[in-house]
Amino acid sequence: MVVRLSRRSLSLAAVERRLRTARSGGVVLFAGRVRPDRADGRTTVALLYEADRAPALDRLRALEAEARRRFGARDVVLYHRLGRVRVGEVSVVVAAACAHRAQAFDAARYLIDELKATVPIWKEERARPARRPPRRPGRRAGRSAGSGRAR
């Protein structure tokens, strides 16, 4: 199956096996992984993904068809994880095999951009609280009491 929503980990080797069309001179595979950094200083430990399954699969199939039509893609893979995905694990894979590399890059870019914007999948972060900065020696708490909000 070239379009899949799964709670199981995604194997890039399995994706690659689906892209062995001999006539395709360019294969681009993009894998998105969960990263730990957050803007607020907290550390992400996992993402929880959910989907509205039937319309999500319909939309993924439509993207596959559009990549074939628009970029001449001969093989397309669209996989997305659901459920809890830990930092470092692959959450999404898009791949396109085309006659030439330019088409394959364009198709893969189109697929990931459209997937993020138009497929009913959502994520929720699970984060570890920010660590307190270490105390600086020689500075006592309350030293600037009375002017704490100056500026």
Add this chain to the structure above:
Amino acid sequence: MLRPVQVHLFASARQLVGQRTVRWTVPAGGLPAREIVAGLERRFPRLGPTLRVSRFLRNDRYLADLEETVRPGDEFAVHPPYGGG
């Protein structure tokens, strides 16, 4: 007896309401989707801002507009902005 509409809430909509599915009673001839959306906002005022940026589906199909009729037994879904990847 009329079957209610099942309103399925996803992501932030579910978190704001605190439940995954809400049962909604509609008359036998149905209601325009906009009346269900307005009713959801009256019942769950915190949901208002999310509803204004959401997409809506009836029986797994995106609504072309909120004038489409939702009938007893239909499934109605609220999709907040997507965030896969």
